Amino acid sequence: MATPAQGIARLGFRTWYERQLIQSHVHFITGFLCAVLIMALMEDLNLRRPEPMSWASLAMIVVALLIGAVSIHRYLRMLGRAEMLAEQCVCPGCAVYGLIRVLEMGVVEADEHPQWMRVSCKKCDQQWRVESI
Numbered sequence: 001m002a003t004p005a006q007g008i009a010r011l012g013f014r015t016w017y018e019r020q021l022i023q024s025h026v027h028f029i030t031g032f033l034c035a036v037l038i039m040a041l042m043e044d045l046n047l048r049r050p051e052p053m054s055w056a057s058l059a060m061i062v063v064a065l066l067i068g069a070v071s072i073h074r075y076l077r078m079l080g081r082a083e084m085l086a087e088q089c090v091c092p093g094c095a096v097y098g099l100i101r102v103l104e105m106g107v108v109e110a111d112e113h114p115q116w117m118r119v120s121c122k123k124c125d126q127q128w129r130v131e132s133i
C-alpha cells in the first residue's frame with residue numbers, strides 16, 4: 001500500500017485527495033450496510049423462545065459487527081488523514097490550493113510512524129513541509 005506521499009507524488013494532490021474521499025466513503029457505506037444488516041438480523045430475536053436466536057443469525061451479526069467496525073475505523077482514519085493533508089496543502093506564498101510537487105518524503109520514527117513530505121508550489125515554487133499520520 002502506497003503512503004500518502006507516494007500517492008500524491010504519482011497522482012498529484014487533487015486526484016489523490018478525490019480518490020481518498022471516494023475510498024473512505026466506500027468504507028462508510030460498508031459500515032452503514034453492516035449496521036442495517038445487524039438491525040435486520042435482530043428481527044429474528046425472540047426472548048420468549050427457549051433458543052432466542054438461530055446460531056446462523058448470531059454468527060452473521062458477529063461477522064457484520066466486525067466488518068462494520070473495521071470499515072468505520074478505516075473511514076475515519078482515511079478521511080482524517082486526507083483532511084489533515086488538505087489543510088496543509090495551501091501554498092504559504094500565493095495561497096493556491098493543492099498545486100504541489102513532492103520534492104522528498106520520509107517517515108518519522110515515532111509511535112504511529114507519521115510521514116512527512118517536502119513540497120513546493122507549482123505556481124510560485126515556495127517550499128514547505130507537510131506532515132500526516
Ligand SMILES: [Zn+2]
Nearest residue numbers: 091094121124
Ligand atoms: Zn505558491
